[in-house]
Amino acid sequence: MSFAERVDAALHDPLLKTAIDRATGTAQAKRAAAIAAFPSFEPARRRAAAIKDHVIANLGAYLAAFEANAQAAGAAVHWARTADEACAIVIDICKKADAKRVARSKSMLGEEIGLPHALEAADITRVETDLAEHIIQLAHERPSHIIWPALHKTREQVADLFRASHRSPQNEDTIPAMAASARRQLREDMLSADVGISGANFLIADTGAVCTVTNEGNAELSLVPPRVHIVTAGIEKVVPSMRHATHLLRLLARSATGAALTQYTTFYAGPRRPGDREGPEEMHIVLVDNGRTRMRDEGLAEMLRCIRCGACMNHCVVFRQIGGHAYGGTYPGPMGAVLTPALDGLAGAKDLPNACTLNGKCREVCPVDIPLPTLLRGWREKSWREGLEPVTMRRGLGLWAWAAKRPALYRLGTRVAIAALRRFGRRGWIARLPLASGWTDGRDFPRPEAGSFMARYRKGER
Amino acid sequence: MSARDAILGKLGPARPIADLTAQADALIGHAERPLLDGDTIDLFLAQLDQPSIAATHDAVDTLGDLPAAVTRYLDANVGARALYLPPDPQLLDLDWQSVTTLHSCPVDDGAVLAIARAGVAETGSLIFETAPVAPMLPNFLALHHLVVLHRAHVVRWLEDALLPAGPQPRAHYWVTGVSGTTDIEGQYVRGAHGPRFLHVILVG
Numbered sequence: 261m262s263f264a265e266r267v268d269a270a271l272h273d274p275l276l277k278t279a280i281d282r283a284t285g286t287a288q289a290k291r292a293a294a295i296a297a298f299p300s301f302e303p304a305r306r307r308a309a310a311i312k313d314h315v316i317a318n319l320g321a322y323l324a325a326f327e328a329n330a331q332a333a334g335a336a337v338h339w340a341r342t343a344d345e346a347c348a349i350v351i352d353i354c355k356k357a358d359a360k361r362v363a364r365s366k367s368m369l370g371e372e373i374g375l376p377h378a379l380e381a382a383d384i385t386r387v388e389t390d391l392a393e394h395i396i397q398l399a400h401e402r403p404s405h406i407i408w409p410a411l412h413k414t415r416e417q418v419a420d421l422f423r424a425s426h427r428s429p430q431n432e433d434t435i436p437a438m439a440a441s442a443r444r445q446l447r448e449d450m451l452s453a454d455v456g457i458s459g460a461n462f463l464i465a466d467t468g469a470v471c472t473v474t475n476e477g478n479a480e481l482s483l484v485p486p487r488v489h490i491v492t493a494g495i496e497k498v499v500p501s502m503r504h505a506t507h508l509l510r511l512l513a514r515s516a517t518g519a520a521l522t523q524y525t526t527f528y529a530g531p532r533r534p535g536d537r538e539g540p541e542e543m544h545i546v547l548v549d550n551g552r553t554r555m556r557d558e559g560l561a562e563m564l565r566c567i568r569c570g571a572c573m574n575h576c577v578v579f580r581q582i583g584g585h586a587y588g589g590t591y592p593g594p595m596g597a598v599l600t601p602a603l604d605g606l607a608g609a610k611d612l613p614n615a616c617t618l619n620g621k622c623r624e625v626c627p628v629d630i631p632l633p634t635l636l637r638g639w640r641e642k643s644w645r646e647g648l649e650p651v652t653m654r655r656g657l658g659l660w661a662w663a664a665k666r667p668a669l670y671r672l673g674t675r676v677a678i679a680a681l682r683r684f685g686r687r688g689w690i691a692r693l694p695l696a697s698g699w700t701d702g703r704d705f706p707r708p709e710a711g712s713f714m715a716r717y718r719k720g721e722r
Numbered sequence: 723m724s725a726r727d728a729i730l731g732k733l734g735p736a737r738p739i740a741d742l743t744a745q746a747d748a749l750i751g752h753a754e755r756p757l758l759d760g761d762t763i764d765l766f767l768a769q770l771d772q773p774s775i776a777a778t779h780d781a782v783d784t785l786g787d788l789p790a791a792v793t794r795y796l797d798a799n800v801g802a803r804a805l806y807l808p809p810d811p812q813l814l815d816l817d818w819q820s821v822t823t824l825h826s827c828p829v830d831d832g833a834v835l836a837i838a839r840a841g842v843a844e845t846g847s848l849i850f851e852t853a854p855v856a857p858m859l860p861n862f863l864a865l866h867h868l869v870v871l872h873r874a875h876v877v878r879w880l881e882d883a884l885l886p887a888g889p890q891p892r893a894h895y896w897v898t899g900v901s902g903t904t905d906i907e908g909q910y911v912r913g914a915h916g917p918r919f920l921h922v923i924l925v926g
Binding site: 323519532 | 724725726736745755756830846880887893894896897906908911
């Protein structure tokens, strides 16, 4: 399906808009309240951006320091250039551990590298332990949001999924009863897993520790009981020290859910120690490039600041209409529209940077001040330069440019166009417009004022 | 070429980490923090009362008074006078006559007791570290998480509770409220996978 077809399907889904409005509306209100209680949030996010920029500029040094300290704590560190290399390393560790079942704690990097599919292909049973990931695993779907992956599902749909697959499903279809059913089901699965797999919210360079954050506690229950803990992390996740991580954690939860911190913030440094009664015997950390070094060199270094909070999508007028699946990549919303062309290629994803109003809201709420509109414009220019835009678009713009360089002709053209458009309008709006049904099928088009801006300016209307 | 060399090669020659430390320190000096006004202990207890944290609390003068406070909580909230105790002599040496102490953790109900290294007024967080006498799994398995915290260990800011660089515990974790989820239609549910109840007993 093309982007346009996916958008069409999303806009015609009768439940999706309600689901998105509920979740993003709540997220916006909670974030606003959290920022109100943190008046220096603006300088704080500029500091966060400066910290990330410093790390990205010195990424090699910080990765080497992290590696040395993680090894000193007893973890094995692996490096992967690509998604395939990363998956192969994980599968290899699982096979050596003779793993039949892995418990996974939600990680967007895992989705990015296709780890769920790789585990399935290797015949290893995968248990998603985050409640939302569990729901979409049962539905055989992909996440539609990076914080609430099952945002598109209604309670009725979840109730049906649980009744069909849980060993002892809920008796009544209330949300607390469904959460309790998932708790019963997943608890057994987590405690019997051979391997626990997580991502990392931060890699602490000067201690070698890996930080995960969750509200459910599923990460800890997935990562402590199994014999092996595997972390897959993007190389941009490293921070110099715990103090830097603390600053970013303060911004992360506030931007994501409006909380001061997530319920559980855990730092793992190596496997089981002598005398410990619990904990994995092995800890493996896979550091994944998958295009990040190229992004750094090719004008997208600022995107590597991203801490995956989801604020940009919660505040995006386009995401709030079409939801996450329409974007077609691992990451939706504004950050996804920047990342997907870099990860999957511009030719297949060139529509994403165009599906943006450039209203700037995403940058305004970004906790690390990523200039998302500027980066999206950069993709538009690249798409034009590389000749990826369709012929009709190129010819149309060529014609416009030709006319725009001839002021008399251009003014005549706008006069004619305005007069023609006004004939279709009633009370300030145009309900149906030939050649523009793509617009007017969904909403009215504003009827232009009489006379162009230039004409009215000349008449002294200022 | 190994993947490691290829990635580090693309990132260019690395400056020695010692050269970067001053720069990194300057970037984090006097970092912005949320508003916080009042006495540290009062603020901490007020945070525990927040709906997002939803913890209850009690206070005792000495560790010797702990079993009585625990019994009070179990009677009022659990029913059964039983709980898991980690193998920490500080706790094992107390007089637990009124309570059945378990040496393995109940898998999906019951109560556990643990000692927090610190409490943080800024966020209402409790900070724990793993050790042979302090396993972490019980604190996620039980339905009721009871936490012992010395009054003197309540600090104002998260930074005040950070461990210095250098050798770390196998895991340390900040617990800020009870386990929760908003994954179905955004509705908040307590006790997703971890404890549904958090009870802090201040000592001293």
